[in-house]
Amino acid sequence: MTSRSSRAIAAWIDVLALVLWGILFLTYWATGKLYLLIHPNYMWLTVAAGAALIALGVWRAIALLQQARNRMAAGNASHLSLLPKGWSSSLLVLTAILGLLISPRPFASQTAIQRGVSEAPTLTRVKPQAFRASSNSADKSIIDWVRTLTVYPEPDAYTGQAAKVQGFVIHQADLPDNYLLISRFVLTCCAADAYPVSLPVQLTQSRAAYKPDTWMEVEGRMITANLNGKRQLAIAAKSLKPIAEPKNPYDY
Amino acid sequence: MEWYQLNSAFTLFLSLLVEAVPFLMLGVLFSGLLQFFVDERRLVQLMPRNPFWGALAGSCLGFLFPVCECGNVPVARRLLMQGVPSSVAIGFLLAAPTINPIVFWATWTAFRDQPELVFLRIGCSLTIATLIGWIFSIQRDLRPLLQPNVARAMPGRSRDRAGELEGAEGPALLQSGTYFLGQSAQPVDAAQLSAVAALNPTAGKPAMYKLTLMLESMVQELRELGGVLVLGSAIAAVIQVFAPRDVILALGQGPITSILAMMLLAAVVSICSTVDAFFALSFSSVFTTGSILSFLVYGPMIDLKGVGLMLSIFKPRAVFYLFALAGQLTFLFALLVNLYGT
DSSP states (O other): OHHHHHHHHHHHHHHHHHHHHHHHHHHHHHTTTHHHHBOGGGHHHHHHHHHHHHHHHHHHHHHHHHHHHHTOOOOSOSOOSSSOTTHHHHHHHHHHHHHHHSOOOOOOHHHHHHTTGGGGGGOOSSOOSOOOOGGGGGGOOHHHHHHHHHHSOOGGGGTTOEEEEEEEEEOOTTSOTTEEEEEEEEOSSBGGGOEEEEEEEEOSSOGGGSOTTOEEEEEEEEEEEEETTEEEEEEEEEEEEEOOOOSSOEEO | OOHHHHHHHHHHHHHHHHHHHHHHHHHHHHHHHHHHHSOHHHHHHHSOSSHHHHHHHHHHGGGTSOOOTTTHHHHHHHHHHTTOOHHHHHHHHHHTTTSSHHHHHHHHHHTTTOHHHHHHHHHHHHHHHHHHHHHHTTSSOOGGGBOHHHHHHSOOGGGTTTTGGGSSSSHHHHHHHHHHHHTTTSOOOHHHHHHHHHHTGGGGSOHHHHHHHHHHHHHHHHHHHHHHHHHHHHHHHHHHHHSOHHHHHTTOOSTTHHHHHHHHHHHHHOOOTTTHHHHHHTTTTTSOHHHHHHHHHHHHHOOHHHHHHHHTTBOHHHHHHHHHHHHHHHHHHHHHHHHHOO
């Protein structure tokens, strides 16, 4: 009798786990937090999985209720598992609750430094399919600039072009005090593979005025700066204005 | 541990799960379909008896079951439980995440400019998976290397041997039944019960009943593998945060060091094989071709997130053999490409 009731409880924990995970996925999608975790191209997978999980949970719940009414033996409640009995579902329930309570946060400057922001300009995801005319260079995002640079790295070629980019601030210790990096993370699939790209920004004052991780829109002109013995493309800032953190902080 | 690290570890953890769970569900669905809607005897008959051809056939099965490295585990495990030769199942386990239409397409999209890399990826994965499947077939009875509950669910050993029992109609099933009962000291597992129940008495039962059983076994597999995936992703996330990527990449860019760095990165980053080509592309300008290849070949076979899933089939010893063999072969091929390739 006790074994039957404990099996029934285990079966209901399964239902709880399924439904909670479904809710978790759909909540992330509905609140836009999914943007922080995964590339928009793959979001439908998560959404479909969320719906399927809820459907499976509901189906399981109905089956359990029917079984209880028919006094049938409880279903497959024993385990085929590495983890001790009951751990797996409890772990799933716990994780889903944590996921619902704790909001995922976009990565910040510390992570960017850790992931090697200094090498970023050598990275490129997809070779640009089209070049934009220099007249609208102000439309280029940080990643556009970095990709263009990968194809044609001579910084002098861009001198004087207008730049207007948005990103978050990184203070890099080995840059002079009047330089900061304006950065964004680029996502290829999910946050696990996010890598930072950035452009140096030349300020007219100390970077201390702009805290790390604050989001800024930088406007200015492109110059060639000599940083750490390397000639690099940089933005000579005319204005920096703080902006709200975008709902989707990544670039693709 | 600082706050931002905990924060990024949690975000990483969630992002791995958000991406992996759909594929795990797909794998569990295929596994359920295999269990309840595919006649295991016909399946086993279709498989080549010769271990080498079996391993090759298993490696190509990914075209039928396009799953990534989370979805392949339930399917491979189900194949083993259905009595498919071990060379086929291991070939499938290692190759399916790469040798399938989705991954082929994704790799092609990413590396359009270097088509040789696409074919090298497919070729090397196929070769390595076939070789390892073949090597494992030397172990005639794989059961000592498997987790006890998988081993118990496998049909009697005599079935693997040249099918002497093929002629005699049901005995194989009966045998496996007796086999369980003989082990009466062990608790008889529900999956076996449902497997036996499903294979034998449902033969004439309506599809609706089979569907119910299938959904039930899917829930069970999801629960079990989901828990393991959660643990694996947590470990992968923590290691990514504490062994930062620049440390790994700083291992070097020489012909040998670059391969080691990219293989280590592949194991740590744990991203899904359906999209890893795009990630690898971001390194293609700074890393050697061989090292990019090693990332594309090794990553789908082995990653931190998936270790737990692998352990749901194999004992740790066997998982280690798989890691070591796959790692050495990948390294060898990548080195050949670096030294003699273009």
